[in-house]
Amino acid sequence: MMRLKRFRPVAITQTAVAAICLIASWSAAAQVITMASTTSTEQSGLFSHLLPAFKQATGIDVKVVAVGTGQALDMARRGDADVLFVHDQAAEEKFVADGWGVKRYPVMYNxxxxxxxxxxxxxxxxxxxxxxxxxxxxxxxxxxxxxxxxxxxxxxxxxxxxxxxxxxxxxxxxxxxxxxxxxxxxxxxxxxxxxxxxxxxxxxxxxxxxxxxxxxxxxFNQYGVMVVNPAKHPHVKQAEAQKFVDWVTSPAGQGTIAAYKINGEQLFFPNAGSN
Structure with a gap:
């Protein structure tokens, strides 16, 4: 009669546990991006409507720091944000021309x-x-x-x-x-x-x-979105930030923006693809 070998459980060292936790934390961190944006997008309630839909579509969380557009641009220049969602087109275009942003995308207006x-x-x-x-x-x-x-x-x-x-x-x-x-x-x-x-x-x-x-x-009040240039700040989560840009300018993201209303009145009008 064949005797079955008994397998002893392998002991997991504290070092191995720490390594597993570190990898898990890295993975979790990769799924959170920081967005520098304006007080108007936050205080209008748009982000509480928009960002859950983005997370459901991609699994990525967005941490929003809502300040004035000038402060948001300064924050990105320091490397403290991955993506920008702001509304001063002239300043945004200069930001990209100076090499701080990868590309500016129009996203909506009011x-x-x-x-x-x-x-x-x-x-x-x-x-x-x-x-x-x-x-x-x-x-x-x-x-x-x-x-x-x-x-x-x-x-x-x-x-x-x-x-x-x-x-x-x-x-x-x-x-x-x-x-x-x-x-x-x-x-x-x-x-x-x-x-x-x-x-x-x-x-x-x-x-x-x-x-x-x-x-x-x-x-007229135009909003734009930009990924911060990783050539300036290598720690920028470019791939995840670009996923946000791609989603918010896609039919799904644009439809989510259009669907946000208060008392039946639409707050923002999507116009991705416009100049």
């Missing part, structure tokens, strides 16, 4: 709006942002600027440069804050403020605020 107290003390209501700012300056009406190098702040400064480059009025104040806090300050004081429409639609503390200026073609 628009800026001028918000203020329903009483509209400076009489700005209409569809001309430049005329509105001229009236605010002339009336010394209170205006809250984000003052944070964000895409919204950059747009606001462009409009002021056309409207009243030398004098914004004594009511002009910089908060150095994100879009939500700027709207809160405006709500508390009845001040005017330039906002992206997405954050406004998700903003609950409107009090006596209303949209006063909209529809000016100059208020």
């Amino acid at each position: 628009d800026f709006i001028l918000v203020g107290g329903k009483g509209d003390p400076a009489g700005v209501r209409g569809n001309d942002i430049v005329a509105a700012l001229k009236k605010i300056a002339a009336a010394n009406a209170e205006f809250i600027s984000r003052g944070d190098k964000s895409g919204t702040h950059a747009a606001e400064l462009r409009y002021w440069k056309i409207a009243s480059p030398d004098a914004k009025g004594s009511g002009y104040k910089e908060c150095g804050c994100g879009m939500g806090p700027a709207l809160n300050i405006a709500a508390a004081s009845g001040a005017y403020v330039l906002s992206d429409r997405g954050t406004w639609l998700n903003f609950k503390n409107r009090d006596s605020l209303a949209v006063l200026v909209e529809g000016d073609k100059r208020l």
Whole structure:
């Protein structure tokens, strides 16, 4: 009768366990990317809608650091992000031209709006942002600027440069804050403020605020996405970051963006493939 050999279990050393854990942690880390983005994409609620769908499609988690666009670009230059999702096209194009980004992809747009107290003390209501700012300056009406190098702040400064480059009025104040806090300050004081429409639609503390200026073609607000150049920072997770870019500009990602609505109103409009 054949005797079966008994196999003794192989003892796993502490070193082997540590190696297995290290490999597992490396694998897990490879599935998390850091995105530097704007306060408007986060405070509008878009990412809580968009990123779970991306993870379901790819298994990749995204850690979002929401700051102004200028700060997001600076963060990427330091190598502290893998991918950017921002909205200052001129600054984005310079970022890529200077070698910090691999390629810029348009992904979606919405628009800026001028918000203020329903009483509209400076009489700005209409569809001309430049005329509105001229009236605010002339009336010394209170205006809250984000003052944070964000895409919204950059747009606001462009409009002021056309409207009243030398004098914004004594009511002009910089908060150095994100879009939500700027709207809160405006709500508390009845001040005017330039906002992206997405954050406004998700903003609950409107009090006596209303949209006063909209529809000016100059208020167009384009968003772009870019992978940080691994030639500048070799630790950048280029493959995983590119998967995000590919997904968010694909029919699946674009459809997810279009599907995000508040009270039936669409916040962002996908336009991947546009210039």
